[in-house]
Amino acid sequence: MKQVEKPQIDPQVALRWYKDMIYIRTFEEQTERSFRRGKIGGYLHVYTGQEAVVTAFLEASRPDDIMFTGYRDHPHPLLRGSDPGAIMAELYGKVTGVCKGKGGSMHIFDVSRGFYGGYGVIGGHIPLAVGAAYALRYQNTDRVCLCFFGDGAMNSGAFHEPINMAGLWGHDGTCPVVFIIENNLYAMGTSVKRSSAVTNLASRFDQYAIPNEQVDGMDIFAVHGVASRAIDEARRTGRPYAVEALTYRFSGHGAADLFQPYREKTEVESWRQRDPIRMLEGRLRADGHLTDGAIAEIQAAADRMVEEAVKFAEASPEPPAEELYTDIYADA
Amino acid sequence: MPEMTYRDAIKTTLVEEMDRNPNVILMGEDIGVYQGTFRITEGLLDKYGPRRVVDTPISELGFIGAGIGMAMLGLRPVIEVMTWNFSLPAADQIIQNAAKIRYFSGGQVGVPMVIRGPNGAGVQLSAQHSQSLESFYGHFPGLKVAAPSTPADVKGLLRAAIRGEDPVIFLEHAGLYGHKDDVPENDYVVPFGKARIARAGRDATVIAYSRMLHFALAAAESLARDGIECEVVDLRSLRPIDYETVIASVRRTHRAVVVQEQWRLFGAAGEVAAEIAERCFDDLDAPVTRVTGADVPMPYARSIELMAIPHEQDIAEAVRRALS
Numbered sequence: 001m002k003q004v005e006k007p008q009i010d011p012q013v014a015l016r017w018y019k020d021m022i023y024i025r026t027f028e029e030q031t032e033r034s035f036r037r038g039k040i041g042g043y044l045h046v047y048t049g050q051e052a053v054v055t056a057f058l059e060a061s062r063p064d065d066i067m068f069t070g071y072r073d074h075p076h077p078l079l080r081g082s083d084p085g086a087i088m089a090e091l092y093g094k095v096t097g098v099c100k101g102k103g104g105s106m107h108i109f110d111v112s113r114g115f116y117g118g119y120g121v122i123g124g125h126i127p128l129a130v131g132a133a134y135a136l137r138y139q140n141t142d143r144v145c146l147c148f149f150g151d152g153a154m155n156s157g158a159f160h161e162p163i164n165m166a167g168l169w170g171h172d173g174t175c176p177v178v179f180i181i182e183n184n185l186y187a188m189g190t191s192v193k194r195s196s197a198v199t200n201l202a203s204r205f206d207q208y209a210i211p212n213e214q215v216d217g218m219d220i221f222a223v224h225g226v227a228s229r230a231i232d233e234a235r236r237t238g239r240p241y242a243v244e245a246l247t248y249r250f251s252g253h254g255a256a257d258l259f260q261p262y263r264e265k266t267e268v269e270s271w272r273q274r275d276p277i278r279m280l281e282g283r284l285r286a287d288g289h290l291t292d293g294a295i296a297e298i299q300a301a302a303d304r305m306v307e308e309a310v311k312f313a314e315a316s317p318e319p320p321a322e323e324l325y326t327d328i329y330a331d332a
Numbered sequence: 333m334p335e336m337t338y339r340d341a342i343k344t345t346l347v348e349e350m351d352r353n354p355n356v357i358l359m360g361e362d363i364g365v366y367q368g369t370f371r372i373t374e375g376l377l378d379k380y381g382p383r384r385v386v387d388t389p390i391s392e393l394g395f396i397g398a399g400i401g402m403a404m405l406g407l408r409p410v411i412e413v414m415t416w417n418f419s420l421p422a423a424d425q426i427i428q429n430a431a432k433i434r435y436f437s438g439g440q441v442g443v444p445m446v447i448r449g450p451n452g453a454g455v456q457l458s459a460q461h462s463q464s465l466e467s468f469y470g471h472f473p474g475l476k477v478a479a480p481s482t483p484a485d486v487k488g489l490l491r492a493a494i495r496g497e498d499p500v501i502f503l504e505h506a507g508l509y510g511h512k513d514d515v516p517e518n519d520y521v522v523p524f525g526k527a528r529i530a531r532a533g534r535d536a537t538v539i540a541y542s543r544m545l546h547f548a549l550a551a552a553e554s555l556a557r558d559g560i561e562c563e564v565v566d567l568r569s570l571r572p573i574d575y576e577t578v579i580a581s582v583r584r585t586h587r588a589v590v591v592q593e594q595w596r597l598f599g600a601a602g603e604v605a606a607e608i609a610e611r612c613f614d615d616l617d618a619p620v621t622r623v624t625g626a627d628v629p630m631p632y633a634r635s636i637e638l639m640a641i642p643h644e645q646d647i648a649e650a651v652r653r654a655l656s
């Protein structure tokens with residue numbers, strides 16, 4: 001990992017990052033409570049601990065850039081400005097949800113904001129992102145496609161074929177995609193050490209002629225620096241770029257992962273010492289940009305947004321019977 | 333109406349649609365420099381350039397998945413699989429992504445993509461290269477499945493597929509690429525879910541599609557010499573499927589024989605037979621029967637390979653049994 005310089009960032013910008021991270025953490029913590037109360041069904045995978053990654057990448061991207069990710073997919077659209085009520089309602093299985101209650105937690109979409117999902121088969125969305133990037137260039141735009149996935153996805157066949165194609169198309173400048181590996185060290189209970197022959201995951205992109213780097217995924221300044229470089233490169237050259245963000249999930253893999261026999265409590269504790277939100281908070285405080293009062297206010301504002309979202313979701317109706325048979329084909 | 337081969341009908345339609353809409357692009361293995369495994373895309377790389385005629389690595393999962401992403405962003409990829417047998421590494425992309433994205437996104441985005449290539453048995457290609465996958469892909473809501481038998485239907489259905497908004501499994505038959513027939517000119521479109529009465533008759537209905545349609549017509553010819561008049565229905569598309577034409581015909585003839593090249597268990601013919609049984613119970617003068625491929629992996633040797641797929645005589649016999 002490169003030692004990253006600490007650039008002087010406008011405190012207003014850093015404060016925005018801080019608010020964003022508080023917002024998505026508060027949202028995720030609420031979804032876990034709602035899940036325990038039986039309000040959310042199916043699987044629920046939250047982003048807690050990894051916030052610096054998505055926040056920095058979305059900050060470094062343009063609003064017209066597009067995104068694909070796996071099933072740990074709530075914060076990506078939230079930070080793009082999706083209505084938190086519509087996301088929460090989706091989790092609650094309500095017709096007012098972003099996907100009318102047809103997708104649920106693993107299939108959030110908000111295409112109007114460039115968020116193209118939300119996929120539940122590990123690695124299965126990677127080829128889509130590569131094709132989408134090709135389409136962006138085919139249409140003569142300079143938009144970029146961000147493709148997020150976990151460390152586990154890199155061991156699927158669906159990783160290797162499209163990554164090779166992306167490297168290949170990159171030679172012609174027709175594949176402006178940034179691959180972002182949210183390496184939280186585990187795929188469910190299987191650690192990177194137990195699943196990848198090479199543990200420097202970024203280096204695996206060398207084989208496909210794709211520039212790559214690792215970054216401390218808990219340090220939002222570092223992630224933002226790399227993200228800006230990667231996105232700018234992809235935009236300028238039409239070539240793919242890969243960033244491995246070393247991060248950690250504080251919650252279980254999913255809401256059903258209660259005992260976590262694959263990792264020690266002490267390991268979780270030591271990573272919590274590097275909580276990306278607390279790290280940024282510490283720095284902003286030290287520089288005099290954040291007071292206890294301001295922190296409380298920011299948290300209260302996030303609480304209010306999330307409370308509103310829950311109220312909306314709870315008050316919303318379930319999908320009516322007609323919805324069962326719509327959206328299968330364009331004309332039905 | 334000009335005469336044209338099944339192969340040329342595919343190519344002509346691709347060219348017309350590419351000329352009409354710059355978002356239509358072709359992608360697949362060896363479709364460009366090599367000129368196409370079955371020479372469907374011959375000359376098209378020169379005509380349209382490498383951005384629109386994309387030669388891919390041997391990465392079915394990769395390029396079919398990429399096609400889905402392109403389609404979501406507004407392109408209209410027409411993807412060639414060398415044969416449908418090789419679509420299986422990409423089955424996850426087709427079934428889990430292409431078929432379902434419109435639904436689980438709540439209708440926010442669709443996948444207007446066509447995947448085309450030869451389906452079914454060739455000549456001595458043995459077990460891995462001879463499969464018919466229509467019932468497999470026909471199983472999944474969100475996909476459309478076409479299996480044309482004539483050059484005219486190739487043109488009409490392929491055009492509907494490329495102009496449509498949904499993912500289409502376009503099953504050609506390698507055994508028909510050289511087949512010649514009249515093809516209507518201009519903007520001829522055949523909508524999905526409309527079967528065709530390929531031959532009118534009063535004594536029994538024979539339902540078929542793709543290459544088997546021709547065997548059914550040949551059987552009908554030979555039966556006609558004995559005074560037995562078969563109605564032959566060409567399903568043309570299997571999803572959506574036009575049960576109305578089938579049911580109306582069986583109500584007239586009171587007998588039905590359903591033909592398919594693929595294996596008997598869980599096949600398209602069983603599906604059609606069940607629908608007829610449910611809706612025409614009182615109209616039937618004989619049990620609905622199926623004529624299907626043998627329940628075996630395709631053998632190589634010609635003698636037993638020929639026994640593994642249905643022939644004209646099998647169909648004729650089934651009709652005679654229904655009438656006896």
Ligand SMILES: Cc1ncc(C[n+]2csc(CCOP(=O)(O)OP(=O)(O)O)c2C)c(N)n1
Binds near residue numbers: 072120121153187188
């Ligand atoms: C093809 C496939 N196999 C198995 C699963 C079950 N599964 C869901 S999440 C997961 C772990 C994925 O880990 P990773 O890619 O590192 O993402 P993370 O959950 O850590 O964010 C597995 C095995 C799946 N969804 N898809």
Ligand SMILES: [Mg+2]
Binds near residue numbers: 151182185186187188
């Ligand atoms: Mg992981």
